[in-house]
Amino acid sequence: MKKLVQLMRLWLMKFWVPLTIVIVMLGTAVSLTVVLLHKQQITVQIPNLTLRKQKGVESAPISVLKKGEHLQILKKSEGWYEVRREDESTGWVAGWLLHRQQPLKSVTPLSETTIVLDPGHGGSDAGSLSTNNKYEKTYTLQLAKRVAKQLRKTGARVIMTRNTDKIVYLAKIPKVAEDNHADMFISFHFDSSPDPNTATGYTSYYYHKDNGSYALAKSINAKLALPLLNKGVEYGNFLVIRDNSVPAILLENGYMNSNHDFKYIKSKAYQEKIAKAIPIGIQNYLTNQTKTAQ
Template sequence: MGWIPDWITNRSFPKGQKETPLAESIIVIDAGHGGVDSGALGIDQSHEEKKYTLRVSKAIQSKLDHSGAKVIMTRDNDSFIELAERPQIANRNHADAFISIHFDSSGENNAGTGDTTYYYHDNGSIELGKAINKQLINDVPLYNRGVKFANYQVLRDNKRPAILIEGGYINTDSDFKKLSSASYPKKVAKAVHQGLINFLSR
């Protein structure tokens, strides 16, 4: 245990906070869509993906903040951020991990179910995906579709360990009931938090 003046770090930490691999790590959380880009729509066409990605992303931000991580949000309100800019935020800041939050949809209502974790590069992204997906299986009450390769721009243009989580199908009634619940963001945040600790401890 040691002490340093708080003006050196310009950060505050809860009393008694335990040191974890997350302390002082740089994590970029990307809330998918936003602004004019609504993302996928629910069955009644009134529930927009962008609302739920931001809701979950803010829960993750709060959880990681309390562990001492430096969290950078690609957006923290209902604003439009160019797709190409999102991975560059991680690249410029030399992020330890980039996590993009989305929700899936199928061509027909109630035709798909489950959450999926995607990666592109073999640069730590596969390990990051496996670490977080393992925790999603434990903490989130959805069918889990596993860790898969995907050619998404936010992953492809990312030089940092990066994954994209599709957190259930927004146009499937059973999935939407879970992902829109008050407890869902906290469950995903818990999974991401522990998954990051396991990934950074490897």
């Protein structure tokens, strides 16, 4: 017995370094596996999230996830997660909603939508001027932020082309929507006429008619109901919507160099009216798109 103990001691003395390395490596591997498995698990924080067959709001729904369900994340793509439920069934869910903790009044297709908002101009590009030398870029940013706030209340994923007074070069603006695989793009502007106080009203512009842009412009324009002349839906050859492959529209929400219009443009109440109308218009658009697909 004493001889066996001596042999074991000699063996340990001879191999203690490689043995220690193996133990450390095994411990690290186990710890890393536990961490990775934990990271791939997620608990549903809000009820009634739609599980879809494929990623995207237009994909067919499979089921509804309950609050407190434990899911395993299999894949992440374009803001969507492919997940496995405890019963081994799989599907896709909007990733931003899985991470959301603030309750929603209701989960709608709008909640599962990615929307890019573009506050026109910015930085050295001031845009149009009012008769008292106020810049268009100031009010497009104010308005876009108000719209973003209303959309986020619905659960929608909102991406801004700018959040501050900085220039975003025109050629890069459509890429924001495409790089983020957005469901739609809305650019905010305020018009200008050759001579001050000679024009009034708001117009909803589209460029592409067959990709949903025209339908989106119509749906939002119908819900704006602003205290200015509604000039309707018009074709507009603007780069930010022309070079955009997603449904894309440009909203001119009044004339900067009209004293009558500018009184509204600078008004918080006017901007809020637009901000509250746009989610309704988008929801109607999504509903109509679903009916058309069926």
